[in-house]
Amino acid sequence: MQLPITLSNARYDVVIGTGLISRAGALLAPLLPQKNVVIITDENVAARHLPKLHDSLSETNITFRTLVVKPGEHSKSFATYERLVNDILESGVERKTTIIAFGGGVVGDLAGFIAASTLRGLPFVQIPTTLLSQVDSSVGGKTGINTRWGKNLVGAFHQPLCVLADTAALATLPRRELVAGYAEIVKSGLIGDPALFEWCEKNGAAVLDGDPEAQIEAVRQACAFKARVVAADEREQQSSNGRALLNLGHTFGHALEAELGYDGRLLHGEGVAIGLNLAFALSVRLGLCPQTDLDRVTAHLTRLKMPTHIRDLAHIFSAKGLMAHMQRDKKMQDGKLSFVLTHGIGQAFTTRDVPPEAVQDVLLADGCQP
Numbered sequence: 001m002q003l004p005i006t007l008s009n010a011r012y013d014v015v016i017g018t019g020l021i022s023r024a025g026a027l028l029a030p031l032l033p034q035k036n037v038v039i040i041t042d043e044n045v046a047a048r049h050l051p052k053l054h055d056s057l058s059e060t061n062i063t064f065r066t067l068v069v070k071p072g073e074h075s076k077s078f079a080t081y082e083r084l085v086n087d088i089l090e091s092g093v094e095r096k097t098t099i100i101a102f103g104g105g106v107v108g109d110l111a112g113f114i115a116a117s118t119l120r121g122l123p124f125v126q127i128p129t130t131l132l133s134q135v136d137s138s139v140g141g142k143t144g145i146n147t148r149w150g151k152n153l154v155g156a157f158h159q160p161l162c163v164l165a166d167t168a169a170l171a172t173l174p175r176r177e178l179v180a181g182y183a184e185i186v187k188s189g190l191i192g193d194p195a196l197f198e199w200c201e202k203n204g205a206a207v208l209d210g211d212p213e214a215q216i217e218a219v220r221q222a223c224a225f226k227a228r229v230v231a232a233d234e235r236e237q238q239s240s241n242g243r244a245l246l247n248l249g250h251t252f253g254h255a256l257e258a259e260l261g262y263d264g265r266l267l268h269g270e271g272v273a274i275g276l277n278l279a280f281a282l283s284v285r286l287g288l289c290p291q292t293d294l295d296r297v298t299a300h301l302t303r304l305k306m307p308t309h310i311r312d313l314a315h316i317f318s319a320k321g322l323m324a325h326m327q328r329d330k331k332m333q334d335g336k337l338s339f340v341l342t343h344g345i346g347q348a349f350t351t352r353d354v355p356p357e358a359v360q361d362v363l364l365a366d367g368c369q370p
Contacts, residue, residue, distance in 0.1 A: 001220060005139065005227050007234050010159040014139055014223050016216060020166035021052045024127060025060035031161050033123055034096035035062045038088055040111035041102040042071040045129050048172050053102060053127070064100075065091060069107070073262035076110050076145045078154075084110075085118055098123040098161065104130035104177075105137035105268065109152065112143030116158035126163040130173060131181025131207075131215070132269050134165040135188075135222035140230040140243075146262060150328050151254050157235055165223070167215050178208050179306050180269025183249075185218050187276055188225040190297065191245050194346035196221050201296075204304050244350050248340040249275030255325035256310070259317055270307045274366075277301060277308050282354070282362045283341040293344045311367025319363040319370055323356065 003014040015027065029035065037057065041050060046068050057064050067084055069075040099122050101111035108126055115124035126138040144155020170178065182204065189197030199221065200207075206214035226246065233242030253271030260266050280297050283289035301308040310317055326337055336352040339359075343349065364370065 001216075003220065003223050003227060005159075006231055007141075007159065010141075012160055012162050014163040014165060014227070016134075016165045016167065016219050016223070018166065018168040018212065018216075020164045021049055021127065021169065022056050024053055024164055025056040025058070025062055027164060028057075028125060028162065029060040029062060031125075032062065032098050034094065034098070035060075036094070036096070037062060037064045037098045037100050037125075038091075038093070039064055039066040039100045039102050040069070040084065040107060040114065041066065042069050042075065042104075042107055044071045045103040045107070049129060049169060050102070069110070071106070072264055073106055073146060073151075073257075073268075076106050076151075078145065078147070080110065081114065081145050084114055088114070088118060093119065093122070095119050095122065098125055100125045100127060101138075102127045102129065103133070104128065105133040108133050108137050109142070109144050109155070112141075112158050112160070113145055113155050116143050116156040121158065124158060124160045126160045128163065128165055129169040131170055131178050131219075132184055133181075134167070134170075134219050135181055136184040136226065138163050138165070139223055139226050140246075141234070150258055150325065151262070165219055167212065167219060170215055171210060175208060176267065176270075178210075179273070179304070180267040182207055182218070182304075183269040183273040183276065183306065185222045186300070187246075187248050187272060188222045190276060190280075190342065190345055191225075191248050191340075191348040192229075192346055193221075193225050196225060197300075197345055201300055204300065208304060240350050244338065245340055245348050247338075248342070248348050249273070249279050251275065251326055251329055251337065251339055252278040252322075254329060255322040256313075256317070258325040258328075259321055260315060265315065266307075266313065273301055273306045274308060274310060274312070278310075278362055278366060279339070279341060281366065282339070282358060283343070285358055285362055286341070286354070289342050289344050293342075296345065309366050310363065313367075317363075317368045319360045319368040322363055322368065323360060326359075
């Protein structure tokens with residue numbers, strides 16, 4: 001199935017289905033400006049899927065080089081970025097050489113930023129292999145790397161030529177990785193699609209249990225929702241709402257990840273899951289959202305055994321420490337932090353009018369120390 005993404009200066013398809021990695025050469029050959037690509041992947045994906053991609057490209061006479069990084073957030077670093085760019089430049093890359101991101105969100109963000117910045121922009125293809133990257137990070141053109149001050153603080157917008165979401169790759173993932181991706185699907189429903197959240201309540205267990213049809217439908221619905229949001233505000237420039245709504249749960253989630261040093265103890269999607277619950281709890285505390293909607297969100301996350309509260313984590317967090325990380329968030333403007341809050345399920349909105357005391361109270365109630 002093909003889902004078109006239509007933006008002001010770009011148009012591409014998200015292709016969703018099974019067996020796409022084995023057909024990548026045939027699918028990409030008509031799109032590539034030159035039959036020469038550089039594949040960027042990580043060690044885990046290389047071991048599981050790289051031979052299939054190599055064979056597929058060879059069948060259509062696409063020449064390739066492959067660069068492999070270590071799995072995990074620590075590869076989204078200046079050091080890894082510099083090493084890969086130097087390797088690509090040393091090989092004599094041309095402006096029509098395409099970068100293929102073959103992996104999860106870390107690889108997609110890193111490879112996308114390399115494509116955006118090398119020779120002031122190289123063509124780029126996403127072949128996401130995790131649920132999180134298929135439903136979120138591979139669509140919309142955001143790329144970037146982390147710094148000591150936080151996630152994705154150095155990056156660029158760079159749209160791909162195509163996204164190939166092979167849901168068969170999800171069969172190799174542990175349940176924890178599926179949970180991390182599923183949180184982003186739930187997020188889409190909570191932002192502005194109540195019917196999608198209702199679908200999640202009925203079908204979430206099947207998605208996490210590996211049902212192929214449920215997974216394809218989940219990817220389709222989440223990508224379709226994100227496509228609508230991104231088409232209306234590609235570069236997150238609207239003064240309110242717009243693409244910034246996609247950050248629901250992320251202000252809290254990024255702070256939790258930063259406090260743990262991006263060391264893998266908390267996956268991005270796990271942080272988002274807790275962040276979604278916190279965003280609804282903060283909305284209820286401010287009198288913006290019915291308690292019954294928070295109860296539905298909490299019940300859904302809990303029923304699927306997803307991380308739901310800060311107290312669920314082994315690490316002891318301090319509210320002061322998490323607040324400090326939020327103050328360094330890239331969504332800060334005029335000294336105020338932008339939150340995505342909600343009037344209810346499917347009714348998210350952005351605001352900078354959030355008392356810090358209320359944020360602290362919610363963190364303490366969820367299990368933080370002062």
